[in-house]
Amino acid sequence: MCGIAGIFNRDASQAPQAQTLVNMAAIMHHRGPDGFGYHVMPNTGVGFSHARLSIIDLNEDRARQPFLNKSGNLLLAHNGEFYDFKRIRADLTAQGARFHSKSDSEIVLHLFERVGLERTLSELRGEFAFALYDQTDDAMYLVRDRFGIKPLYYVETDDGVVFGSELKVLFAHPSVKREFSSEGLYHQLIQVMVPGSTAFAGVKQVAPGHVVKIQRQNGKLTLSEDKYWDVNFPQAHEYPGDDVDETQYIEGVRKHLLEAVQHRLTADVPVGCYLSGGIDSCAILGLSAAATQTSVKAFTIGFDSDEYDETPIAQEMAEATGADHHIMRLNADDLYDHFVKTIWHTERTIYNTLGVAKYLMSQQVNQVGYKVVLTGEGSDELFAGYPAFRKDMFLHGLDHLPDSERKAWQELLEKNNKLFKGAMLAREEFVSPAFNAKMGFTPSCVQPWLSCGEIALPLIAKARREKLTDYDAGKAIAETLDETMLKGRHPLDRAQYVWIKTMLEGQILTWGGDRVDMANSMEARPAFLDHHLAEYAFTVPPHLRIKGNKEKYVLREAMKGLLPETLYKREKFAFMAPPAHTDPKKWQAVLKLAEQFLSKEAVEEAGLLDFEAVQTTFARHESEAVSIDEKVQLDAVINHMLGVQILHHHFVKTDVPQLAQQRANELGWHA
Incomplete structure (x- = not known):
């Protein structure tokens, strides 16, 4: 388990700066404190780096990444674990493969050489994200595991594509812009994000079960995305x-x-x-x-x-x-x-x-x-453990039940869902026309977050809020869902599919x-x-x-x-930390953070939120007229307000490339 980073420039003669690659590894030292490596491939404009957490093959020299294949045309940086790799290694060895390390990561190079990427992916089992550059095809592949357990981000710059395991890794590159998008800001305030997006303009995630291919032809980079696996319930x-x-x-x-x-x-x-x-x-x-x-x-x-x-x-x-x-x-x-x-x-x-x-x-x-x-x-x-699934099963999957049994179900749901209301369950039913059109109903799992829109939108600074006048968050999320995986499925399957994807x-x-x-x-x-x-x-x-x-x-x-x-x-229990309103000491800790990050000066400097609306939200939270359900919802919104201000402090206000260089110096990591 590690952290990966890399650069693919449009101009093959423009070699990535080695120290920049090292800095990108250094800023995610927490992901891989046991060692680092980097490699710039000559005359390709490609360079990868890696911060290593040694778990399989503890020999740091032998297992240091990035890995090159024997012929020198493939470059690999991998984060995660491949299971059943010993069987695959044995089979490849019988075919004549010679391994440099005992690492599970190295199987990708040998599989890719023999059977290509599609069949390689079908063999891989585990949680992983990796980058593979093929000099023969002059293409780079960014690959993420089936559920998105391991992160992988990328962004296009004026010079090419930069990728990494974390956003701060991308931001350590001096050419990567660090600014919120208005839509990204809005989704941070309502909790649920558009799959594949981030809070920051131009920065994307590789979707779970997908491959992003970056192909270079005549000095131009073309990006394409293909799905190799999906959550596929029966009809x-x-x-x-x-x-x-x-x-x-x-x-x-x-x-x-x-x-x-x-x-x-x-x-x-x-x-x-x-x-x-x-x-x-x-x-x-x-x-x-x-x-x-x-x-x-x-x-x-x-x-x-x-x-x-x-x-x-x-x-x-x-x-x-x-x-x-x-x-x-x-x-x-x-x-x-x-x-x-x-x-x-x-x-x-x-x-x-x-x-x-x-x-x-x-x-x-x-x-x-x-x-x-x-x-x-x-x-x-x-296995449908969340309260939202029981609610959707009752509302949309049990139409055949007699009235007496439906009433018993209704009473059970009301009894069991008290801790979740305002957070994991909506306070009131929320309907998204886009979701209804896509899958027949609005899943209960997205309702509490989409319903926060009427609270979140006024919180956004006026100039940004005006850009969101016609924005439909439910539509933006629904459009990313594969209709072929929803059509003809049981309502519970559709609800689970949406939860898994969001x-x-x-x-x-x-x-x-x-x-x-x-x-x-x-x-x-x-x-x-x-x-x-x-x-x-x-x-x-x-x-x-x-x-x-x-x-x-x-x-x-x-x-x-x-x-x-x-x-x-025992029935499903709410595995959450107690919300702020449940403890006076906790609420005081919230107010202390607000003094620093939600002060008039801090809010106006960031330009993300509307200070008067922020004050109104806190006043509403402290009102005795507010129900417990609404307090739970407001707790979440206040956490999000603090969050966007802290994100601004960490990644916009702070000079991240300079911080990355400082980390590299402290660690003694140099090119």
Whole structure:
């Protein structure tokens, strides 16, 4: 697990500056503190760099990237892990391949030479992002894993294309502009982003399951994007009926999840587990302990609020598996004390301080000498665990139920969704005409964020707000969704598809995943997002994902023997940090940050927000007339306001190229 960076100039005779490549690696030293490398290919205008976190093959000289193939026409920089690579290496060796290192990364070069990119991608299993330059074709490929677990950004400059694992890596290049787009600013304030976009003008992400090809011809660069994988549910009519034997699906989920966990235990360093009180992380810990037959190190976040704290059940699971249990207990004021530093790493706003808690947890994982943990992310996406899915199942997938059963469902939803309203569920129903036209309804997962538009738009500075007069955020997001993956699908499948394409990639795997994990040189491996497991999970009938009042039913049954009884019977819990309004100390910490970043002087200097509207929002939050649901929503909006101002401070106001050079000097990283 590492960080990658590179430059592809239009003019082949214009060699990238070696020190610039080194600076780009240095500014993401947190992603790869164990060493760095760079390579400029002569007469190509191409150069890559790499910051390494050594997990597979700890020999720094042998495994240093970027990698060149033997003939010198292929250049590779890779971030992430390829699983099952030993089998692939053995097969390639039998075909005559000779490996320079024991790294999993090197298989890409040998596969590409023999079978081309399309077949190479079909062989790769894991979480990854890589850049591959082919001198023979004079083309560079930017590739991202199927779910977008690993980040990869790129931008066109006057000279060519710059790419990197983080935005700050791009901004370390002196030719890359650092300015918000009005649309990007708006989406930061409403939480949900347009897939493939960022807050910054011209800066894009490689979409999950996609390849961006940059081809040079006659001194011009042409960019094209192709999809190599997608979330492909069966047609609704292809599912078996309610009388299907569920045993086959229970056994199938168990088999595929165990295989995914076993692959992710592969490392040349110790591997631990994140452990909350949910069935996802508990299942991962249970399977890891069984597969290794050792005491697994388990890490848990504890909050000082009984409504949000899951440590009692986590402790029960840790005891049941004999885990070496490490609990990090957080107080109300811990989270906002580290808010600014967390935003430096997330590079986008966050609605809830869970991202800060995850940042602090990865810090503790690092301090006790661990580099790798298995996590439970992805389970809710595959097996319909979120409250939004139950709501959509009830509204759009259970039309056949008699009135008495529908009433029972309605009462259950009202009872279970109190903690989520205003954040993960909308306070009131919100309809997006664009979503309705695209998929028949507006998914519950995007409603709370799209409904923030009426609050967010007045917050934007007048000059920028005027540019958004006719902007439709729902339409912008809906247009990125592949209609062929929605047409004819069950309503629950459509809802899950939208979540995976928006909230999973743009939130859970960024500010809740890679960015706050790698901030402290810690690699997270989400076993549920193994694509072999995912492709099997897509075949599980909707009524076995949500059965009666049990979300993730098939997973519960598959893991029944591992889970404590209280957890097996427990309903979905809100794994969020307590919102600011729930604790006076936390609210005071918010106000302290606001004094610095949302003062009249700071707001006017940035030119992003309207100061009077900012003041009105705070006054509204402190009004006794405001309901708890609205306070939850306003908590999120205030976090976003702070976030955009902090982003401006970090990446616009700060001279990032100069900061990158300073980091390189401090590290002694020189070309």
